[in-house]
Amino acid sequence: MRHSDPAVAAPNAAETVDPWIGRTIAGEFDLVERLGAGVQGTVYRAEQRPSGRSVAVKLLTGPNAHDMQHRMRFLREVRALELLDHPSIVGLLRYGTLRDEGPESGGLYIVEELVEGTSLERVIDTEGALAPARALDIARQVLDALAVAHRHGVVHRDIKPAHILLRRDGFGHEQVTLIDFGLARREDGFDDDDEDLTQAGWMLGSPLYMAPEPLAELPVGPAADQYSLGVVLFEMLAGHAPFRGTLETVLLGHAVDPVPRLPLEVDPTGELSAVITRAMAKSPSSRFADPRAMSAALAELTGLFGGEDDTLIDPPSAELLARFAEHEAERARDGGDGTGSVRRSRAPGERSRRRSRWLLSASAVAASLAVGSAAAAASPWF
Ligand SMILES: Nc1ncnc2c1ncn2[C@@H]1O[C@H](COP(=O)(O)OP(=O)(O)O)[C@@H](O)[C@H]1O
Ligand SMILES: [Mg+2]
Secondary structure, eight states, X not given: OOOOOGGGGOHHHHHHHOTXXXXXXXXXXXXXXXXXXXXXXXXXXXXXXXXXXXXXXXXXXXXXXXXXXXXXXXXXXXXXXXXXXXXXXXXXXXXXXXXXXXXXXXXXXXXXXXXXXXXXXXXXXXXXXXXHHHHHHHHHHHHHHHHHXXXXXXXXXXXXXXXXXXEEOXXXXXXXXXXXXXXXXXXXTTTGGGHHHHHHHHHHSOGGGOOSGGGGTOOOOHHHHHHHHHXXXXXXXXXXXXXXXXXXXXXXXXXXXXXXXXOTTTOTTSHHHHHHHHHTOSSGGGSOSSHHHXXXXXXXXXXXXXXXXXXXXXXXXXXXXXXXXXXXXXXXXXXXXXXXXXXXXXXXXXXXXXXXXXXXXXXXXXXXXXHHHHHHHHSTTO
């Protein structure tokens, strides 16, 4: 079950019927090609007059343009991006209201830096699991972006592979750009007036990557971004998300199930799994203190997995092999399963009591999500 941005895969088909192609927005942005669409709007590649510079234009048009929730999400993105200036966070160039567009007047637009690359979602779909060195590099760049966002009191709340764009810089190094701050929340109280909207929006976000906080009716703070990135890191390394199946199974997984261990061939010593398990701790206070702390933990492992070079899958380093042998010896001594602090043991009775309590809550959320999806399916703009 993957919640992908639906129109990303078929830009050519969309281009032939999209009435916006060839139009000029705000007197200076010629819309050239449709890049994708999400829950919120449609994104185009545009050329800015008179320079011809390529930019990305996100439009909120059609019936959603008159819907307060969608307008608020657009505004959220603008407010968050206005605060943030970082090479791994998409740059905001302009925004405004569409004028002189006939029935579409009153719609909203955001002009952003164009990321000429691909999404992590597409990379995982086409290439499967990533080499650990590459996955760690991507995760650490996202953490760098999150550190800046959190320092400014901005929580992204929709971290997932479709919102992590990848491009190569002049030296061939893979660069991350974090996009879609439409669910972002500012911790300075700016957004407090519409918490119901964002709580609902968060629920409708991406269950595969969702932190358990909303299920426990806890506030969704910065630690939720870390949880979602933990899920993304697991998916990059394993080729699939840690909790899969029906919506209910996924929600229950987040709520009560232990984080699965990565395959042994990917993570022989369990150290990567330990980092992911900590990032995905059920209780926000048990996670890393902040993105920087998680990044430091990953940095310690980078050397074990072939370092910075993301073009080669190196054989295991001597150090990795030595640590593996040490770990195996320790495991033989303890007679344990080798996961160290990764799993906490719990009495079977306690586990099933916890599951049934959460099952009720997950069923309620699943039901409300089903209603949301039905409403979404009925709208031509989703
Ligand atoms: N700045 C950008 N550069 C290139 N492609 C982009 C950019 N912003 C968005 N996209 C593409 O458009 C898709 C939808 O964008 P997103 O911001 O997630 O919209 P929504 O708020 O509607 O979910 C993305 O998955 C990506 O493929
Ligand atoms: Mg999106």
